[in-house]
Amino acid sequence: MLQYFLRRLAALVPVLFLISIFVFLFIHALPGDPARLLAGESATQEEVEAIRKALNLDRPLFAQYVDFLKNLATGNLGISLRTGEPVATMIGRAFMPTFWLSVCALAWSVVFGLVAGVVSAVRRGSAGDHAGMFLAVSGISMPNFWLGLLLMQFFSVHLGWLGTSGFDEPSDLILPSITLGAGVAAVMARFTRSAVIDVAREDFIRTARAKGLRERIVIWKHALRNALIPVVTMAGLQFGFLLGGSIVVEKVFRWPGLGSLLLDAINFRDYAVVQAEIMLFSLQFLLINLAVDMLYGFINPAIRYK
Amino acid sequence: MTFFKRAAYSAALLASSILATPAMTADLAIAMDQIFQKMDPHNSNYNVDYSAASGVLERLIGFDHNMKLVPQLATSWEGSDDAKTFTFKLREGVTFHDGTDFNAAAVKANFDRLADQSQNLAKNSLFKVVDTVETPDDTTVVLKLREPFGAMINTVAHPSVVIHSPKALEEMGKGVEKHPVGTGPFKFKQWIPGERLVLEKNEDYWDSEWPKVEQVTFYPVTESSTRVSMLLSDEVQFIHVLPAELAESVEASGDYEVLEVPGITVWTAAMNMLKEHFKDERVRRAFNLAVDQEAFVDVVYSGHGVVPDSPIAPDTRFYESQQPPRTDIDEARRLMNEAGHEDGLDVTIWGINNSTGVRMLQFLQQQLSQINVRAKIVPMEGATRSEKVFSSMVPENAEFDMLLGGWSPSTGDADWHLRPVYATEGWIPKIYNMAFYSNETVDKAIQDALNTADPEKRREAYSVAQKQIWKDEPAVWLAIENKMAGRKAGLTGVFQMPDGTMQFTKAAYE
Numbered sequence: 001m002l003q004y005f006l007r008r009l010a011a012l013v014p015v016l017f018l019i020s021i022f023v024f025l026f027i028h029a030l031p032g033d034p035a036r037l038l039a040g041e042s043a044t045q046e047e048v049e050a051i052r053k054a055l056n057l058d059r060p061l062f063a064q065y066v067d068f069l070k071n072l073a074t075g076n077l078g079i080s081l082r083t084g085e086p087v088a089t090m091i092g093r094a095f096m097p098t099f100w101l102s103v104c105a106l107a108w109s110v111v112f113g114l115v116a117g118v119v120s121a122v123r124r125g126s127a128g129d130h131a132g133m134f135l136a137v138s139g140i141s142m143p144n145f146w147l148g149l150l151l152m153q154f155f156s157v158h159l160g161w162l163g164t165s166g167f168d169e170p171s172d173l174i175l176p177s178i179t180l181g182a183g184v185a186a187v188m189a190r191f192t193r194s195a196v197i198d199v200a201r202e203d204f205i206r207t208a209r210a211k212g213l214r215e216r217i218v219i220w221k222h223a224l225r226n227a228l229i230p231v232v233t234m235a236g237l238q239f240g241f242l243l244g245g246s247i248v249v250e251k252v253f254r255w256p257g258l259g260s261l262l263l264d265a266i267n268f269r270d271y272a273v274v275q276a277e278i279m280l281f282s283l284q285f286l287l288i289n290l291a292v293d294m295l296y297g298f299i300n301p302a303i304r305y306k
Numbered sequence: 307m308t309f310f311k312r313a314a315y316s317a318a319l320l321a322s323s324i325l326a327t328p329a330m331t332a333d334l335a336i337a338m339d340q341i342f343q344k345m346d347p348h349n350s351n352y353n354v355d356y357s358a359a360s361g362v363l364e365r366l367i368g369f370d371h372n373m374k375l376v377p378q379l380a381t382s383w384e385g386s387d388d389a390k391t392f393t394f395k396l397r398e399g400v401t402f403h404d405g406t407d408f409n410a411a412a413v414k415a416n417f418d419r420l421a422d423q424s425q426n427l428a429k430n431s432l433f434k435v436v437d438t439v440e441t442p443d444d445t446t447v448v449l450k451l452r453e454p455f456g457a458m459i460n461t462v463a464h465p466s467v468v469i470h471s472p473k474a475l476e477e478m479g480k481g482v483e484k485h486p487v488g489t490g491p492f493k494f495k496q497w498i499p500g501e502r503l504v505l506e507k508n509e510d511y512w513d514s515e516w517p518k519v520e521q522v523t524f525y526p527v528t529e530s531s532t533r534v535s536m537l538l539s540d541e542v543q544f545i546h547v548l549p550a551e552l553a554e555s556v557e558a559s560g561d562y563e564v565l566e567v568p569g570i571t572v573w574t575a576a577m578n579m580l581k582e583h584f585k586d587e588r589v590r591r592a593f594n595l596a597v598d599q600e601a602f603v604d605v606v607y608s609g610h611g612v613v614p615d616s617p618i619a620p621d622t623r624f625y626e627s628q629q630p631p632r633t634d635i636d637e638a639r640r641l642m643n644e645a646g647h648e649d650g651l652d653v654t655i656w657g658i659n660n661s662t663g664v665r666m667l668q669f670l671q672q673q674l675s676q677i678n679v680r681a682k683i684v685p686m687e688g689a690t691r692s693e694k695v696f697s698s699m700v701p702e703n704a705e706f707d708m709l710l711g712g713w714s715p716s717t718g719d720a721d722w723h724l725r726p727v728y729a730t731e732g733w734i735p736k737i738y739n740m741a742f743y744s745n746e747t748v749d750k751a752i753q754d755a756l757n758t759a760d761p762e763k764r765r766e767a768y769s770v771a772q773k774q775i776w777k778d779e780p781a782v783w784l785a786i787e788n789k790m791a792g793r794k795a796g797l798t799g800v801f802q803m804p805d806g807t808m809q810f811t812k813a814a815y816e
Binding site: 030031032033036037038039040043044045046047048050051053054082083084085090093094145149152153156157160163164165166251252253254256260261264266267268269 | 341343344351352423426427428429430431434480483498499500501502525527528529531532535536538539541688689690692693694696697726735736737
């Protein structure tokens with residue numbers, strides 16, 4: 001199993017290399033001139049040229065790519081065109097806020113999604129099932145910024161219980177993680193429901209019931225455990241998305257995370273920051289995928305790694 | 307890997323910041339609509355930077371709330387008749403936050419930095435005309451120019467022309483943009499990029515009456531609804547900018563007020579005069595007659611704006627009102643027919659893709675359809691637009707017929723509106739002349755006004771330029787948007803300026 005793990009880890013390198021090429025090409029193919037954007041709309045051409053020179057943006061594209069790769073290989077993520085700060089510092093600063101937000105959002109939404117999904121599956125067709133799935137569809141379809149502003153208006157402006165935005169204390173996590181998790185909870189609930197319903201049709205469930213096991217054990221131990229594989233895959237995927245930082249939620253809640261950083265970077269065509277962030281997101285995704293694959297073995301001991 | 311170390315470090319920082327609770331009494335918190343870039347105005351083109359830095363770094367000359375010149379670190383100033391020599395008398399008894407003295411040598415160090423074009427600073431071009439900076443005595447600075455430049459006083463008042471401590475400049479170089487040291491009523495305390503910027507009271511400020519608040523915290527908040535929520539939940543006492551469509555939600559609650567002043571940004575839809583159809587003045591006339599400016603202000607700014615009656619705004623120095631625009635669809639149709647466009651005309655209009663920008667485009671499209679003009683509107687994302695308009699622009703090949711844009715003269719002087727937008731030297735991509743307008747009378751008048759420092763002579767020259775541009779109509783005149791901000795009742799001395807910056811150094815609670 002360790003061997004399998006290491007082999008998978010090594011296989012990430014060529015994937016990341018390919019991603020680096022795509023990332024570099026895409027961002028440079030976007031229209032937009034960082035020197036002009038930094039200079040501002042009212043800048044004269046002279047001012048723009050001064051900035052272009054100061055930033056070494058006149059070098060050939062290929063040379064810029066080679067620099068980027070060389071830096072990447074040595075763990076140096078480059079310097080932000082916009083702020084002049086090392087990109088690693090900026091990402092380091094933004095990483096933890098997004099990490100905490102993602103963990104909180106995922107934690108409540110997975111628990112909520114699992115319970116709601118199982119309950120809906122067991123009481124299929126009941127009023128509770130319909131109500132749960134109505135909520136889930138609402139959760140999926142409701143725009144994040146609208147839910148966020150609604151919560152902020154009610155809890156911060158109207159009741160004054162929580163701060164509106166920013167990340168100064170742990171309670172600041174509450175509103176953004178509810179907002180961010182709403183969609184995930186809904187997806188999880190629907191996924192769990194259909195997975196449990198599928199498993200409940202299997203023979204071994206009938207056997208379990210036939211041998212007189214209590215319904216609670218049949219559902220929560222036998223059915224749910226077997227339904228978990230698609231659910232865990234889904235949760236992993238969602239976590240990958242969350243760790244990328246939600247641009248909308250972070251913007252509404254003034255969250256100092258990766259999403260805000262990415263938005264500013266794209267608006268200013270801050271190549272170094274965008275490249276580094278997308279590389280980081282890709283790496284996160286690949287690692288989560290790997291972790292999910294390893295988890296399968298624990299959920300279902302019948303799975304072997306070769 | 308250093309990355310993880312940094313991540314852990316930032317977590318520790320975060321934990322420590324959670325424990326520290328700010329004192330609330332005489333503090334001021336402000337939410338701004340953009341993120342801060344650089345705390346060195348010499349190297350920034352952004353109003354948010356100018357606004358926040360103005361607490362720490364002062365200029366020789368400032369603007370009052372109407373954009374009139376007021377003394378700051380200079381007590382008086384004058385220009386020679388030939389507009390080549392400008393003399394400033396400096397305030398005495400001023401010290402920088404690092405304890406060094408403010409004097410003529412300090413001003414020279416800053417002016418030399420601005421004049422030295424090899425520094426590649428964003429605002430170096432403002433001082434391109436400066437030849438030498440002389441200091442005949444400790445309290446006098448003399449600017450000698452290469453060529454006459456009548457707008458020099460207003461250039462020195464530009465929000466970017468601040469005075470850094472020469473010691474800080476020497477020790478930190480470009481690093482001053484992360485830690486400014488000046489003479490202002492506030493000292494720089496802390497800046498977490500993208501999160502907050504904190505200034506604290508300068509106990510030794512030269513005007514002992516000020517400042518009256520202990521600490522000022524700026525939050526960059528790009529989402530306007532969030533800014534409003536922060537104001538209404540008393541997390542901040544001032545929000546800059548307040549979008550017109552959210553004004554009502556602030557006004558509805560009596561503890562807050564909406565501040566509104568006419569701006570100096572004039573919005574126009576430039577007509578590309580290199581295109582055959584716009585060379586005909588009857589067509590340009592017809593386009594202006596077809597658009598109802600009053601309705602434009604209502605639709606685009608919910609009524610929070612005014613209709614321009616000159617190429618420049620009333621609060622810009624040397625403004626002179628002209629005949630206000632009128633709407634006459636019949637006359638416009640007649641002119642179009644006369645110009646040979648009985649079958650109508652197809653035009654492409656470029657604009658911006660934010661909600662205000664799209665409203666502008668749609669409104670224009672609808673208005674022009676009344677005179678059988680079929681407009682294809684192209685809203686563009688900011689960076690894409692700036693690339694197409696500035697970086698890859700060849701005037702002769704420009705693909706647009708009309709281009710929406712707004713210009714704000716940050717020196718507050720007619721020169722820095724008329725020259726970039728209407729002089730031949732300003733053709734995009736060089737500056738901002740988006741109509742490729744070129745008129746000898748206008749070019750000459752703009753130059754004449756620069757050849758003298760005599761305000762009356764300059765006024766006459768700008769009068770000529772404004773009349774001619776207004777008659778030639780290189781653009782469809784649209785609107786001057788009001789600058790709006792929200793403020794907690796009882797707070798005074800914090801307000802937004804017509805040029806899009808804001809002032810807070812005289813903040814006080816009643």
